[in-house]
Structure formats: C-alpha cells, structure tokens
Amino acid sequence: MSHTQSSTDSSAHGSMKLLIGLTVLGFLSLTYCCEDPAQGAINLARNGTATQSSNNVHSNPGYAPKAIDGNNQTDFSGWSCTHTKPEDNPWWKLDLLKSYRVNHVILTNREDCCKERLLGAEIHVGDSPNITDNPVCATIMDVSSGARIPLCCKGMEGRYVGVFIPAPSSIVTLCEVEVYGQKIEPGPRVCCYLSHHWSLAIPVILLQNTFQFGIRSADLN
C-alpha cells in the first residue's frame, strides 16, 4: 500500500471518528436540554418574591406573586395569573433571594385567551436586579404546544429570573413560573464555568481526543 493511500485512509478514519463524536455530542446535548426536572425536585420560585413593571386595572388584579403561588390554573378568572398594563417593554421579575445554578424554568401560559402575548418574551437569568443586564436563557418563539413552556437554562447562575417583552404596547401575563436548580456551593469557580458551558467544553474535549486518535493512527500506519 502506498504512503499516499495510507494517509488517505488515516484521514478518512479520523473524519469518521469526528462524525461519531459530534453525533454523540448532539445526542447528549439534546438529552440534557429536554430532560424534565428530577421527580421531587424543589420549585425554587415558591420561596422567592415577585414584582412586575405594572399591575392591570381590573376587578381581578394580576399581581406578580400570582405566578409563584403554586397554582397552575390557566384561566385568568381563576385569580392565579399575573397581568401588567399594556405598556412598552413590560417585565415580570422573580427574586430567588440568593444565587442558584438554574437548570429549568417552566412557564405556564394563559389558555383562556391571549397566549400569543408571550411570543418574543426573553427569559433572563443572572445576579443583576435590572433583569435585562442578565444573560438570556431563552426567547419564546412558539406558544402553540400548550400552556406549559419548559425552558432549559443549562446551569446559568443567578438570583433573578426575569421575563421581559422588548416590544411596545405589550402585556406580560403568566399563570405560573417554576424554577429548578441547585445551590451554588463555595468552591473553585472553574466547576461552575464548566457546568454552565459544558455543551461547549465537551465538543472541545471530543474534538481534541478525535484528532489525537487520528494522529496516533496515522503514526502507526
């Protein structure tokens, strides 16, 4: 077998390993993002406090704490959904009272009407009480699959979870917000960075191993 043929085989072998590595990575990422909170996980939102940019003027006031009252009723007449006034850039904010590593935020939208109001809403997680200073976990692009909107925040760290609609004359209305995550234990921050960015760290490791394996294979040929 010629040297050229051997190099071609090694390159093809390395490419196949790379493809397999990326496929495994994709599967792991999807699995991580789509898992529900563990059974029995504590909803951190229940111990927090909630505020919002304004309150509607209505006989059924949609005060902010109604989104963390533990009642997932999706009909506004059930007195358990929030409602701001129609205004520019409305927001709702949850203060968890201390920082957590937030894995999941689950919103419960209204179903009796108006569920499209949450389209374009940004969910921010971070330590700034000014929620738009914090990174975005997700932007709601689809409200067609039911009232429950699960969002994966991949261990973003923060004390505040905010729902912000960057649009004129809009309304934030939420029937429930659940937050699941872990306490941030004292220790080297490298653990937290890798936890938050593990979906980035793992491909780097896989790519590194794949290329090292390919180089070793080429050396043996």
Ligand SMILES: [Ca+2]
């Ligand atoms: Ca509620």
